[in-house]
Amino acid sequence: MSQIAFIGGGNMATSIIGGLVKGGDVKASMIHVSDPGAEQRARLSKDFGINVHENNLDAIAKADVVILAVKPQVMKDVLQPLQATLSSRQPLLISIAAGISMDSLASWSGCKALVRCMPNTPALLGRGATGLFASAAVSIDQRNQADSLLSAVGLTVWVKNESEIDAVTAVSGSGPAYYFLLMEAMIAAGQKLGLSKETATRLTLQTAAGAAEMALKSDVDPAELRRRVTSPGGTTERAIATFEAAHLRDIVDAALKAANDRGAELSQQLGD
Known part of the structure; x- marks a missing residue:
């Protein structure tokens, strides 16, 4: 051993x-x-x-x-x-x-x-x-x-x-912080809609945990899971359309590229 x-x-x-x-x-x-x-x-x-x-x-x-x-x-x-x-x-x-x-x-x-x-x-x-x-x-x-x-x-x-x-760092190394940020935003938005901070927090965290577990155990990818819970003309569709209109995918792409690039910069700076 x-x-x-x-x-x-x-x-x-x-x-x-x-x-x-x-x-x-x-x-x-x-x-x-x-x-x-x-x-x-x-x-x-x-x-x-x-x-x-x-x-x-x-x-x-x-x-x-x-x-x-x-x-x-x-x-x-x-x-x-x-x-x-x-x-x-x-x-x-x-x-x-x-x-x-x-x-x-x-x-x-x-x-x-x-x-x-x-x-x-x-x-x-x-x-x-x-x-x-x-x-x-x-x-x-x-x-x-x-x-x-x-x-x-x-x-x-x-x-x-x-x-x-560096790409691993951008996706999973730094990734937990991205989800924490989304949780923060959802909790704050829930409070603006009239929920107490405790209620908004409990609902947000349990939803995040449940969604992750579903994705891990599912035989289809996250895109298909999203489609399955997005009913035409429903509340989820309206929210998703708002995310898309705000270019969420472009924001995520830019954020991960920034993290990737910073990893490469650190390699040069710390290797001197």
């Missing part, structure tokens, strides 16, 4: 660790986490019974897999002191940081087997969606291992080109 090290013990790392331990695929004794916060280390040790470290080098000392769960802005500073150990041991290196390219990861770490992935915040509930891309040096076994680790917190999808990670 592989030794797994997490550099950074924040929310995303915690969610992955929780999924692994809960699923029973990895023994807690095989998981090591380093984090600068004493309270967070104590919480991780108490909740999951894993090994915690203040020093990153101690965490990766025997690791076969190293998961980088730190902010993109500090990735270079985190990796460079570990380069000698990582270069010597050559673990599978998995980065969940946005905007850090394979070239930068390889340069800063000295590792060859690299996986970039972009999970999203519903991973905290085991309902995440993660896109992954592997370098040519990643073996089939390592690819399966990365997939197993990330599937512990939800859906995994592999992409063929590194540039597609």
Whole structure:
């Protein structure tokens, strides 16, 4: 069984660790986490019974897999002191940081087997969606291992080109915020129509959850589901026509392109 090290013990790392331990695929004794916060280390040790470290080098000392769960802005500073150990041991290196390219990861770490992935915040509930891309040096076994680790917190999808990670970020990485924004707008509109905030909120959130569940379990695509609930001359048709008249599709297209482009910009800025 592989030794797994997490550099950074924040929310995303915690969610992955929780999924692994809960699923029973990895023994807690095989998981090591380093984090600068004493309270967070104590919480991780108490909740999951894993090994915690203040020093990153101690965490990766025997690791076969190293998961980088730190902010993109500090990735270079985190990796460079570990380069000698990582270069010597050559673990599978998995980065969940946005905007850090394979070239930068390889340069800063000295590792060859690299996986970039972009999970999203519903991973905290085991309902995440993660896109992954592997370098040519990643073996089939390592690819399966990365997939197993990330599937512990939800859906995994592999992409063929590194540039597609920016598209994954635009669609699913940032995606929860888009739905939250729509929820905000629906709640506010419901209040303007006379509903209390509590009633508008409960109805909106349950409707969002129900619609998502229907789409997940349906044998037809969302466009067909929309058509089925849009009766000619009815209230839904009137609302949909208003969305279309306001060019909702163009707005969504522009928003996702902006997120995609920003991901590419970050790769250039943070890779310097």
